[in-house]
Each structure stands twice: as structure tokens, then as C-alpha cells.
Amino acid sequence: MFLGKVVGTVWATRKDEELVGMKLQIVKHIDLDYKLKDTFVVAVDSVQAGVGDVVLVTSGSSARQTALTKNRPVDAIIIAVVDKLDIVVKT
């Protein structure tokens, strides 16, 4: 999974009907000091994250391993809102 920050939401009325009812959030990658990187993904939100929340995103076919996204065209899903990061070892 990767660490990201929700920076916005995607609204789309004309879309694959399997995606109806799913909230699509824009999540930018962040580094360990919470600084935004320039890459982002559009991820299905299954934990009601808000804009500005630090979240965890699962990518690839593992993103379809939930009741909400099973057999749907989804390759990124927000699986957690992060409360705290404990960085113990400096690399």
C-alpha cells in the first residue's frame, strides 16, 4: 500500500455503470514528512475519507478484494485513514 493525501474528488455522470455509487477521490502520493509528491491516483473511497486526510491506498487487482469493488473496474482503493505515523528508523 502507499501513503497519500486526499486532495480532491472526481464527479462523473457518464461512466462505466459498474462504478455507479462509488466515491472517486484524487489521492496524491506523499513522503514520510507528509510533503506532496507530484504523482497521484484516482481511488475508490470505502472509508469516507475527507479532503486533506492522510490515507492508505491499495493498488492493482488487490483493490478488487472488497465487497464494494469485487468484479468492478477498480485498481485503487482507499483502505484506511491514517491516525499516526511512527517512523523509528531513519533510512
Added chain:
Amino acid sequence: MFFGKVIGTIWATRKEESLHSFKLQFVQPLDAKQKPVGSPIVAVDTVGAGPGEIVFYITAREAVIPLPVEMAPVDASIVGIVDRIDLQKA
């Protein structure tokens, strides 16, 4: 499978149902000479690795296999703690 070093832990109360009992660790991927490569990822810890330990982890859908649940949105799981690496001169 990839090498990594556990560099920290993630605490998250609001998360997917299936993840409730799993420990989420921060892993810095390493190359065979144990040098950091790429940016850190978050992996479910199935072996109880501690910070600073060298581990190996699996990615993609296979990461769900060691977990005690049928389905879970997980794309990285730590599956072993390294004791020693013998690297032949390539």
C-alpha cells in the same frame, strides 16, 4: 518477493473491515546489497517483525494469501524475517 527494512508503524482506527486485526508496518525496499531503493511502502506484518529488521515481503494479490481472511484489499505483506544473506559475486 522483495527485501525491505521495517522503518516504522502505521496506526489507523478508521479502516476497511477486513483489516481490523492486522499490523501495518512501513517498509523501505532494499536491493540485494541492502541499500535503500525506491520509496517506502506499507505492508501487513504477518510475522511480527520489529523496527530495523530486514524482512522479505510479497506484493500484488498474492499478498492476501498469508492473511486469515478470504478477501482483503492488501497489496503487500511481510512474510519473513531475514537472518543472513549470502551473496555470490555476480
